[in-house]
Amino acid sequence: MTAAIETTGLSKRYGRRRALEDCTLGIPEGRVVGLVGPNGAGKTTLLHLAVGLLEPTAGTISVLGGRPAESPSQLGRVGFVAQDAPTYARLSVRDHLRMASWLNPNWDQRLAETRIDQLDLDPRQRAGTLSGGQRAQLALTLAIAKRPQVLLLDEPVASLDPLARREFLQDLMEVVAVQGITVMLSSHLVADLERVCDYLVVLTASHVQLAGEVSDLLASHHRLSGPRREGNLPSSFEVIEETQTDRQSLLLVRTKEPFPFIDPAWSVMPVTMDDLVLAYMRQARDVAASRPSPLEVLR
Amino acid sequence: MIRFAWLQARNQTAVAFGGLAVVAVVVALTGPHLAHLYDANVATCVSHGDCSTARDAFLRNDKNLGIWLGILVIAIPGVIGLFWGAPLVARELETGTYRLAWTQSITRTRWLGIKLAVVGLASMAVAGLLSLLVTWWAGPIDKVNANRFSPPFFDERGVVVIGYAAFGIALGVTLGLIIRRTVPAMATTLAVFVGVRLGAIFLLRPHLMAPLHRISALDPSTMGLRSTNGGSFSFLPPSPHLPNAWIYSIHIVDTAGRSLTHHVLARACPHLDQVAGRPPQGVPTKAPAGFKNVMHDCVVKVGARFHELVTYQPASHYWAFQWIEMAVFLGAAAVLSGFCFWWVRRRLS
Numbered sequence: 001m002t003a004a005i006e007t008t009g010l011s012k013r014y015g016r017r018r019a020l021e022d023c024t025l026g027i028p029e030g031r032v033v034g035l036v037g038p039n040g041a042g043k044t045t046l047l048h049l050a051v052g053l054l055e056p057t058a059g060t061i062s063v064l065g066g067r068p069a070e071s072p073s074q075l076g077r078v079g080f081v082a083q084d085a086p087t088y089a090r091l092s093v094r095d096h097l098r099m100a101s102w103l104n105p106n107w108d109q110r111l112a113e114t115r116i117d118q119l120d121l122d123p124r125q126r127a128g129t130l131s132g133g134q135r136a137q138l139a140l141t142l143a144i145a146k147r148p149q150v151l152l153l154d155e156p157v158a159s160l161d162p163l164a165r166r167e168f169l170q171d172l173m174e175v176v177a178v179q180g181i182t183v184m185l186s187s188h189l190v191a192d193l194e195r196v197c198d199y200l201v202v203l204t205a206s207h208v209q210l211a212g213e214v215s216d217l218l219a220s221h222h223r224l225s226g227p228r229r230e231g232n233l234p235s236s237f238e239v240i241e242e243t244q245t246d247r248q249s250l251l252l253v254r255t256k257e258p259f260p261f262i263d264p265a266w267s268v269m270p271v272t273m274d275d276l277v278l279a280y281m282r283q284a285r286d287v288a289a290s291r292p293s294p295l296e297v298l299r
Numbered sequence: 300m301i302r303f304a305w306l307q308a309r310n311q312t313a314v315a316f317g318g319l320a321v322v323a324v325v326v327a328l329t330g331p332h333l334a335h336l337y338d339a340n341v342a343t344c345v346s347h348g349d350c351s352t353a354r355d356a357f358l359r360n361d362k363n364l365g366i367w368l369g370i371l372v373i374a375i376p377g378v379i380g381l382f383w384g385a386p387l388v389a390r391e392l393e394t395g396t397y398r399l400a401w402t403q404s405i406t407r408t409r410w411l412g413i414k415l416a417v418v419g420l421a422s423m424a425v426a427g428l429l430s431l432l433v434t435w436w437a438g439p440i441d442k443v444n445a446n447r448f449s450p451p452f453f454d455e456r457g458v459v460v461i462g463y464a465a466f467g468i469a470l471g472v473t474l475g476l477i478i479r480r481t482v483p484a485m486a487t488t489l490a491v492f493v494g495v496r497l498g499a500i501f502l503l504r505p506h507l508m509a510p511l512h513r514i515s516a517l518d519p520s521t522m523g524l525r526s527t528n529g530g531s532f533s534f535l536p537p538s539p540h541l542p543n544a545w546i547y548s549i550h551i552v553d554t555a556g557r558s559l560t561h562h563v564l565a566r567a568c569p570h571l572d573q574v575a576g577r578p579p580q581g582v583p584t585k586a587p588a589g590f591k592n593v594m595h596d597c598v599v600k601v602g603a604r605f606h607e608l609v610t611y612q613p614a615s616h617y618w619a620f621q622w623i624e625m626a627v628f629l630g631a632a633a634v635l636s637g638f639c640f641w642w643v644r645r646r647l648s
Contacts, residue, residue: 086395103403297585
């Protein structure tokens with residue numbers, strides 16, 4: 001099976017600024033991928049590289065086995081909803097559908113019209129007068145009705161209120177279930193994606209911190225709490241995060257094997273996706289903080 | 300993509316053709332009257348005798364309309380570059396819609412090519428039709444003026460206007476791509492367009508074709524005299540009768556090509572200043588008695604060694620100039636377009 005999105009050593013620099021650094025990923029087909037990271041972590045850069053709006057400075061990226069944007073057919077296989085769902089403010093909803101029907105050979109007019117109808121959008125209304133949620137829905141409709149195999153969404157719910165957020169994602173999941181496509185959507189909030197994604201990529205400070213199936217990640221990470229740690233953890237444990245208080249230690253650990261027997265002094269709890277993402281983000285931040293700045297190296 | 304490019308351009312094109320229709324109506328209403336006046340008064344003036352009065356009277360007709368139409372033809376290519384060219388890509392980059400356009404099933408090279416072609420052809424059509432209307436309307440006026448090469452008129456007629464329009468669009472698109480913001484791109488387009496047009500008029504146009512030279516003997520009966528700062532004298536040859544020609548220069552030179560200096564003139568005709576006197580600066584005075592004969596003898600004497608050299612483009616070069624200048628601007632537009640393709644592929648990714 002070819003990977004939906006595969007990258008090796010993918011890097012993008014703007015002058016001296018590193019937007020994405022040495023990113024290696026292999027995302028299987030049919031997943032709903034959550035791309036999580038703080039603002040400015042490189043999420044948009046990664047998505048733009050995948051859809052061919054940007055070209056890598058180093059490394060490679062292939063989507064469904066092809067180089068992004070190398071040909072009209074490659075462009076046709078990837079649907080994209082950019083951040084803030086850009087649309088032509090002066091063109092009507094119907095004009096947008098016409099545009100997409102002219103520009104995409106696999107365009108599904110019936111699907112598009114049905115969706116517009118269901119969403120209660122007036123086809124004659126100009127896109128510039130739509131609400132943020134309606135615009136996001138229009139952009140999603142355009143991306144879905146071109147019948148892509150991979151759908152990329154950049155912060156699709158960032159500008160939506162909580163209700164619209166839930167509706168948008170629900171709607172997206174229905175489409176995904178019907179069409180069986182691979183979806184990657186980014187957000188800086190885990191909560192947005194928790195319910196929908198089965199694959200997680202955590203991006204922090206232009207590096208991939210964590211990537212994998214959500215079920216595997218949840219199974220291999222554990223929260224431990226116990227008396228102040230005295231070196232009695234199995235060596236296969238990788239401590240991701242550690243909080244010490246006067247009387248006890250709180251750990252978030254990663255295990256490679258099935259969970260082994262450990263000292264009963266520790267109590268073990270499962271982790272949530274939120275715990276996981278925050279722990280990895282904090283880890284990345286602490287590593288960055290402990291790294292000496294170039295100025296200090298010079299001294 | 301052609302249909303989508305048209306969908307985006309149809310409103311502005313409709314406005315342009317609406318304006319063109321208004322001009323066509325104005326021109327159709329006034330043009331035949333102008334042609335009639337010409338036929339009735341100027342074409343037959345030779346038989347009546349007083350041509351200059353007839354010409355002056357004729358040129359007063361629709362003078363303001365002629366000026367406004369001229370300004371319109373001059374301005375349209377720049378305006379088109381400003382309002383159609385600069386925003387064409389800049390607005391997509393500024394508002395982010397390029398992320399929508401470039402992720403449809405079409406390569407961005409093709410997207411740019413078709414957009415450029417649709418808007419470029421529309422602008423060339425508008426400019427060309429406008430020029431055609433005005434060139435036809437002003438036909439009788441141009442015949443009377445007989446100065447088709449002089450800057451405002453050359454630029455307001457014929458096919459050069461099409462070249463200017465194509466260049467305006469290409470320039471606007473290029474600057475929009477580089478600057479990525481609509482309003483600054485528009486301002487820069489205007490400035491660069493005006494600069495290039497002026498540069499072409501004064502630096503490029505005189506060199507498009509090698510000028511002709513006409514050598515003639517000095518004519519004692521028409522030669523004028525000019526005094527610089529009330530001091531030294533020099534000959535002032537009358538403007539040669541070359542209708543619709545573009546006269547670069549008139550010099551009085553000897554066979555070796557040396558100009559007639561005031562020293563040579565003063566030596567050849569030592570009595571000249573005694574007869575001519577020293578008229579006060581800037582005030583034309585009547586030539587004193589006896590001047591005519593002295594002047595006549597002087598011109599004949601100088602004319603033994605010197606002759607008049609006129610450097611000029613004949614009227615027959617007019618259309619060659621039109622086509623060459625159009626080709627230069629079309630070529631510049633093609634180069635800019637090529638740059639746009641490169642930029643959109645390489646620099647914006």
